[in-house]
Amino acid sequence: MNAIGTADLCDTFAADVQVCAAQFRMFGARRSFSGIIQTVSTYEDAGLVKQCLEQPGQGRVLVVDGGGSTRVALLGDRLATLAIQNGWAGVIVLGAVRDTEVLASLDIGVVGLAATPLRGSLDGAGSMGAAFQFGSADFAPGRQVYCDADGVVVSAQPLSDAYDGVQDASAY
Template sequence: MMIETDVKTADLCDDFAEKLQVCYLDFKSYGGRQRFSGPISTVKVFEDNVLVKRALQTIPEGHVLIVDGGGSKRCALLGDRLGEIAEERKLSGIIINGCVRDTAELAELNIGVLALGSNPLKSIKRGEGEENIPVAFGEVKWVPGQYVYADEDGVVVAEARLKKQS
């Protein structure tokens, strides 16, 4: 799957505003790639990243993993090792409603990583949570199989992949 890096969220909003949901969370970019897009895969966890790792090891190439971490900033749900798995498997990106760590290493990876912040503390490892279900945060309903676009201006979600109008 080809990863689109030339699509701007501002252009998509100009052409398709009525077809988009705009995420209203103030994410910080931690990955080496600022622009990324792809079909959505989801996990819902709370301060436990076992399902995050499993998803990164199993979701299809080119997908964007949406991690609903409940907005907790008390620990990191992703660090350099999980980021490397995502890069090796050619995932497009990861968007986390929660925190990351190993930010210097994440910045070196050819993958998009958005999160609320960073925290050096690792998560618990109980394997609790849900996979591949619709999740909601940032005034967006993130539905597996729908399409997400992210860049320096923000994050938008469409029901299907959008073609830029010329």
């Protein structure tokens, strides 16, 4: 699949997408990624993030609702490497990440709110597979997420097939 810009998706499918208003920073080397959503909801605990990334990713994107905490990191270079090994397209963290220089060299999409050197606990607190909302967007397993330098866009259905053949829809 060719990279479809989030701006073009918003122009073409305005009624079918939600734009996440959270102001993420890009940390991974992959600057554009998309996939079916898998979710983890946790607070300052990376245990379920690790458990999830140990499973086959099949091109999915793990969306982690970390409650917006930037005190500890929920993803670092080891978990990102595990994600690559298991075929995940990317990880979106509503929270902090660490090992940012290494993350910048890894072929995976990683976005988060901030960076911090302190690692979260690995107790496994939280839940996997729950739907949640942040930044005015609904994240749930099975929905589709698109991410690039312009932001994060969520849709109920994959838009790539519908996008084929659409010329540049951007007004700018």
